[in-house]
Amino acid sequence: MDEITATTVVRRFNRAYTQRIGALEDSFLGVGLPLGTARLLFEIGAEPATVQALRARLGLDSGYLSRLLRRLEDDGLVALEPDADDRRRRRVDLTGAGRGRWAELEERAGARARQLLEPLSERHRERLVAALAEADLLVRAATVTFEPVDPGSPPAREAVDRYFADIARRFDFDPAGEPEKDAVLLAPPRGVFLVAVSDGEPVAGGGVRTIDDGVGEVKRMWVHEAWRGAGLGSRLLRLLEDAARALGHHTARLDTNETLTEAIALYERFGYRPIARYGDNPFATHFFEKPLTAPA
Amino acid sequence: MDEITATTVVRRFNRAYTQRIGALEDSFLGVGLPLGTARLLFEIGAEPATVQALRARLGLDSGYLSRLLRRLEDDGLVALEPDADDRRRRRVDLTGAGRGRWAELEERAGARARQLLEPLSERHRERLVAALAEADLLVRAATVTFEPVDPGSPPAREAVDRYFADIARRFDFDPAGEPEKDAVLLAPPRGVFLVAVSDGEPVAGGGVRTIDDGVGEVKRMWVHEAWRGAGLGSRLLRLLEDAARALGHHTARLDTNETLTEAIALYERFGYRPIARYGDNPFATHFFEKPLTAPA
DNA sequence: CCAGTTGTCTGACTAAAGTCAGCTACTTCT
DNA sequence: AGAAGTAGCTGACTTTAGTCAGACAACTGG
Numbered sequence: 001m002d003e004i005t006a007t008t009v010v011r012r013f014n015r016a017y018t019q020r021i022g023a024l025e026d027s028f029l030g031v032g033l034p035l036g037t038a039r040l041l042f043e044i045g046a047e048p049a050t051v052q053a054l055r056a057r058l059g060l061d062s063g064y065l066s067r068l069l070r071r072l073e074d075d076g077l078v079a080l081e082p083d084a085d086d087r088r089r090r091r092v093d094l095t096g097a098g099r100g101r102w103a104e105l106e107e108r109a110g111a112r113a114r115q116l117l118e119p120l121s122e123r124h125r126e127r128l129v130a131a132l133a134e135a136d137l138l139v140r141a142a143t144v145t146f147e148p149v150d151p152g153s154p155p156a157r158e159a160v161d162r163y164f165a166d167i168a169r170r171f172d173f174d175p176a177g178e179p180e181k182d183a184v185l186l187a188p189p190r191g192v193f194l195v196a197v198s199d200g201e202p203v204a205g206g207g208v209r210t211i212d213d214g215v216g217e218v219k220r221m222w223v224h225e226a227w228r229g230a231g232l233g234s235r236l237l238r239l240l241e242d243a244a245r246a247l248g249h250h251t252a253r254l255d256t257n258e259t260l261t262e263a264i265a266l267y268e269r270f271g272y273r274p275i276a277r278y279g280d281n282p283f284a285t286h287f288f289e290k291p292l293t294a295p296a
Numbered sequence: 297m298d299e300i301t302a303t304t305v306v307r308r309f310n311r312a313y314t315q316r317i318g319a320l321e322d323s324f325l326g327v328g329l330p331l332g333t334a335r336l337l338f339e340i341g342a343e344p345a346t347v348q349a350l351r352a353r354l355g356l357d358s359g360y361l362s363r364l365l366r367r368l369e370d371d372g373l374v375a376l377e378p379d380a381d382d383r384r385r386r387r388v389d390l391t392g393a394g395r396g397r398w399a400e401l402e403e404r405a406g407a408r409a410r411q412l413l414e415p416l417s418e419r420h421r422e423r424l425v426a427a428l429a430e431a432d433l434l435v436r437a438a439t440v441t442f443e444p445v446d447p448g449s450p451p452a453r454e455a456v457d458r459y460f461a462d463i464a465r466r467f468d469f470d471p472a473g474e475p476e477k478d479a480v481l482l483a484p485p486r487g488v489f490l491v492a493v494s495d496g497e498p499v500a501g502g503g504v505r506t507i508d509d510g511v512g513e514v515k516r517m518w519v520h521e522a523w524r525g526a527g528l529g530s531r532l533l534r535l536l537e538d539a540a541r542a543l544g545h546h547t548a549r550l551d552t553n554e555t556l557t558e559a560i561a562l563y564e565r566f567g568y569r570p571i572a573r574y575g576d577n578p579f580a581t582h583f584f585e586k587p588l589t590a591p592a
Numbered sequence: 593c594c595a596g597t598t599g600t601c602t603g604a605c606t607a608a609a610g611t612c613a614g615c616t617a618c619t620t621c622t
Numbered sequence: 623a624g625a626a627g628t629a630g631c632t633g634a635c636t637t638t639a640g641t642c643a644g645a646c647a648a649c650t651g652g
Binding site: 005006007008009010011012013014016017018020109110113114116117118119120121123124125127128129131132133134135136138139140141142143230231234235 | 301302303304306307310312313316405412413429430431435437438526530
């Protein structure tokens with residue numbers, strides 16, 4: 001695809017959309033709260049959080065946020081209380097009145113969305129919704145980044161747990177003890193674990209461990225169901241190969257189960273070739289290897 | 297489609313997109329201009345204009361805009377000069393320095409778009425661009441409104457001219473004298489002409505005239521090539537039928553040429569039935585009629 | 593040619609948004 | 623226990639964005 005055309009389409013869309021719907025944010029006006037305050041209330045309603053979490057989510061200055069919260073508290077819309085675990089922290093939640101105000105904001109935002117769809121016929125509405133859902137998935141996927149993390153850390157553990165849960169649905173599998181071993185094997189200096197997190201939730205992850213001098217093994221590659229089809233698997237595998245190279249490996253291996261057909265297709269697309277069984281993974285039925293030359 | 301789900305998708309997309317790209321607008325920052333000022337400079341660069349045109353395009357207060365322009369002028373980025381036609385008006389254009397600054401903004405906006413596409417594979421990039429193009433078309437179509445205008449007015453004339461140009465491409469057609477007749481026949485109180493305008497350009501239009509007591513004729517239905525497939529034709533025909541009812545008609549007629557197959561399909565979908573030739577339009581080959589009962 | 597209208601500008605405001613340094617209470621590390 | 627760091631708050635600002643009521647010059651219709 002022509003690079004110029006592609007960015008032109010993105011920019012054209014941005015202009016049209018923000019002009020028409022971007023005013024969407026202004027729909028928060030008219031409930032007697034300035035926009036920033038309304039957005040904050042909205043965010044708290046979506047999920048009560050600590051002050052610092054809100055600061056991160058909204059990208060606000062600490063002093064500024066403090067004042068906004070104070071104002072919401074004075075208006076009786078939110079309640080702040082010290083966090084039991086760390087009494088420096090404060091947890092913010094909506095009061096009854098705040099919940100009412102939040103529902104109002106919800107309703108307005110919903111009305112905005114309905115207003116956009118309303119002039120369209122059923123058929124065109126379906127097309128728009130499908131296009132937005134597709135764009136949503138791809139935009140999210142494009143803006144997520146993979147970060148190396150300690151395989152014992154909560155996001156990594158969650159990714160691995162979900163990986164096990166997913167494959168247990170495909171074939172008879174018992175992860176007994178595996179997560180604990182992973183936490184060691186996939187950690188530096190002999191391993192790596194990468195996770196992509198979106199809205200605080202891991203959406204894809206996987207690791208590399210060293211099985212022999214110069215030979216790395218790709219393990220636990222997983223992509224959240226709702227995020228499949230957006231190319232995260234390919235990006236992850238490419239990054240894991242880079243990581244293996246950085247660990248000094250000249251060869252990447254991996255094993256998998258015959259039921260995981262999409263995974264096998266991905267490995268084949270990436271140039272992995274079937275090899276004889278290695279290691280002692282009782283759940284693996286297929287084994288692959290690929291020489292790690294300079295990155296493509 | 298489930299109404300709730302549809303609005304949910306729109307809202308979900310809005311959140312994700314504005315959070316990730318909406319910061320897009322902030323990309324105008326970092327060139328030493330506040331956002332509003334940068335947007336103004338951008339708009340002037342896109343097309344030099346009078347102060348009032350900018351006011352309309354950006355929806356700014358006259359005093360406020362005046363000051364913003366002053367600031368840009370002081371910075372040597374724009375030049376203002378009285379309009380030759382009406383010396384109350386002032387025309388604004390970029391200076392050389394302004395053009396440089398504008399190019400910077402362009403580059404930043406383009407970089408933003410590229411940055412969104414960059415992490416995606418060719419295949420996913422194509423999918424995202426296609427989805428955004430589709431959403432763009434439908435969002436524009438959904439937010440455009442049809443307004444009754446004098447058929448002699450510039451937007452109506454342009455719509456009719458483009459209609460003639462389009463059909464002349466389909467079959468041998470000579471519009472001699474027609475636009476002048478239209479300006480009378482499609483005007484109140486015996487006719488109506490509707491146009492939808494987007495970014496100052498007509499994108500769809502059409503009219504109704506009275507051919508007999510209680511009988512109206514739909515004429516000059518046209519949709520801009522770039523806007524086809526978004527349901528504007530259906531919306532327009534529905535509105536024209538409403539207008540015919542408002543003129544007191546119980547029957548709608550129309551003629552068309554056999555080469556205009558999409559139009560014929562539209563009429564049939566709307567319940568028009570073929571009838572014998574009426575009138576003396578030498579270019580028409582097919583004739584249709586529909587009883588106008590209460591609106592669906 | 594004059595009354596009314598239009599296009600732009602100025603003055604005098606206000607509210608919202610955001611920044612920065614320093615402070616206090618609490619936790620963590622050694 | 624003490625030092626060092628963290629979470630949040632307060633005070634004192636600045637900038638941006640925007641409103642509104644005139645003022646004034648230039649145009650337009652009768």
